[in-house]
Amino acid sequence: MSVASNTAPFTHTLLANIAQRMQASINARLTKHLPDLYQTLQALYGDQFSNEQAFATWLAELLQVTGEIIAVRPQPLQELDTARSTDKNWFAKENMLGYCCYIDRFAGDLRGVQQRIPHLQELGVTYLHLLPFLKARAGENDGGFAVADFDAIEPRLGNMADLEELSTALRAAGISLCSDFILNHVADDHPWAIAAKLGDPRYRDYFYHYPDRTIPDNFEKHLGQIFPQVAPGNFSSVPELQEWVWTTFYPYQWDLNYSNPNVFADMAAALLRLANRGVEAFRLDSTAFLWKRTGTKCMNQPEAHQILQALRSLVEIAAPGVLLKAEAIVETAELPAYLGSKDEINLKQECHLAYHSSLMAASWVALTEQDTRLLRHVFAGTPMLPEQSSWLTYVRCHDDIGWNVLRPEASMEAEDVQQRLARVSRFYAGDGSYARGASFQANDPAAVHGTVGMAAALTGFSSAQTTAEKHLARQRLLLLYGLSFCFGGMPLIYMGDELAQTNDEAYQQVPAQAADSRWLHRPVWDEELYGQRHSSSHDAGAVFNALVYMLQQRRQLPQLAAQAARHLLNAKDSAVLAFMRGNPDEALLFLGNFSEHSISLNIAELLVDYDISGQGWVDQLSKLDVDITVTLQAYSQLWLVRKYGNIV
Ligand code: OTU
DSSP states (O other): OOHHHHTHHHHHHHHTTSOHHHHHHHHHHHHHHHHHHHHHHHHHHGGGSSSHHHHHHHHHHHHHHHHHHHHTOOHHHHHHHHHHHTOTTGGGSTTOOEEEEOHHHHHSSHHHHHHTHHHHHHHTOOEEEEOOOEEEOSSOOGGGTSEEEEEEEOGGGOOHHHHHHHHHHHHHTTOEEEEEEOOSEEETTSHHHHHHHTTOHHHHTTBOEESSSHHHHHHHTTOOOSSTTTSOSSEEEETTTTEEEEOSSSTTEEEBOTTSHHHHHHHHHHHHHHHTTTOOEEEETTGGGSOOOTTSOSOSOHHHHHHHHHHHHHHHHHOTTOEEEEOOOOOGGGSGGGGOEEOSSSEEOOOSEEEOHHHHHHHHHHHHHTOOHHHHHHHHTOOOOOTTOEEEEESOOSSOBOSGGGHHHHTTSSSOHHHHHHHHHHHHTTTTSSOOOEEESOOOTTSOOEEESOHHHHHTTTTOOSHHHHHHHHHHHHHHHHHHHHSSEEEEEETTGGGTOOOOGGGGGOTTTTTOGGGGGOOOOOHHHHHTTTOTTSHHHHHHHHHHHHHHHHHTOGGGSTTSOEEEEOOSSTTEEEEEESOGGGOEEEEEEOSSSOEEEEHHHHTTTSTTTTSOEEETTTOOEEOSEEEEOTTOEEEEEETTSOOO
């Protein structure tokens, strides 16, 4: 029997709850996506059931629940689903701009965020990622990344009505709300973990638990460490269970056992219920870790991708206007698979968006080394995007900058990888440099530590004494943001960067934060800086005005849409990164000088491989014509478009 004919009873189950007027459109989605969903889930979980019928019963239940969720999807969200199904690249356009913040630090609570919509609009934000706001573990909770209830809001931030109100207000302002969805683990006080501790066999199987260290020790041989200092090891002894539980991150974050089909079903339903609250995008946290396999690092396993593919199919059926964004902090070569992979016949869709963490980290390396070779390797290792997908480009986020993802690229030059990356890490910790960050989890001298600190502190604002030093700091910050705006993806501004906000040392006095130096770069919104945003005599204003201007220009350049072509150009001086966006006959050239020296380069030489060098060029940022030989000042950038092109 073919898969398609197999799925007829499931279609029936799902449609049973759906209002007549919606049946035709939902049926069309099922025809398109149910065969994939069936196939993926059968490949993942078929073996877990005694026979085909048992699997079918489980899948029917999942679809029954999905149908119930679709049936109550609010009308405006259904309309959004329909609109977006005719404009599937809506999130990959040159107007898209993300903004990321903690609700409490940005605006107190969910209602406060509504008050700040004008600020987001002034920047041109179209996508707001609010860091975790679901009910978190009591006490320490990793900034909300230990979720105690997927159906409740953290009380100090508001309630579900506030969330719905905010998502509606944002939508009216043209801003899509993105929520974290922490799917790798739950808090140790989530009802599933509590039930497991009480001995409920159904929920014990929601987690990986072992009676002694034999299996954990075996796994540990191959596993990495995320928080080696404050949470060493990947397993925690749980007294109530008298067992060892898999905890990749903090001991209170219990990894979910996705080899159990019920875990998948419950988590998928939780995501779809949240989508019905008006969440338009999900940042899928720690996606690389979803599947464990003995003898491996337990990252990027094929089954982790299948889980995401199955989630995507469900979203396409239940809430097709919703985006999935992969947070997988992994080597460049592992990244593209999170945006989908090709089998013999077609593309298996996965996430719409994925963080390009290598690009982010490599751009910081380029600043340190005043050399773009490593960054160019990352470019070379980044394939064309599959259709209807986009990178998420960024300069900073709420986590440390992890240098280890760059090991493959860092090993391409003669220098020892360890030494090279350790030097970068020390640079940003302020070792003989302008940077004022710190090393993350630094008690192992042999390891390469991540870097913490706000972008402004890392680019030199905190150490600058003179106007000239301030100017350089600003140029560095704008250069990194310029790259993120032009690379080809949705750029994300991390709260505070738009105002050159620096580090916040206050966390050291907060017991629940003191051990985790990532709080150094999670400052509270600074009203004073905000008040200075239009004054170019202040750092805040100088950066804000420049970013707003660059973003205005960006919106006028379709060459910068995520799907437009990207070609790395071979600038002779390795301190310069040069690349072309769009088709050669309407290209935009990005030239960025990552060094403190001014550098001249010849545009014709840069374009030898293209038949367009005879054209005149103008810098879209300064609106000035440029000669065939251009000079790039220290840390400066040019966005060149053709002189007689359609410059607005
Ligand atoms: C993610 O992080 C989150 O972004 C972190 O804030 C959480 O602590 C963590 O998950 C647990 O929920 O590797 O791909 O600073 O880069 O923990 C997942 C280390 C991750 C983070 C890392 C990260």
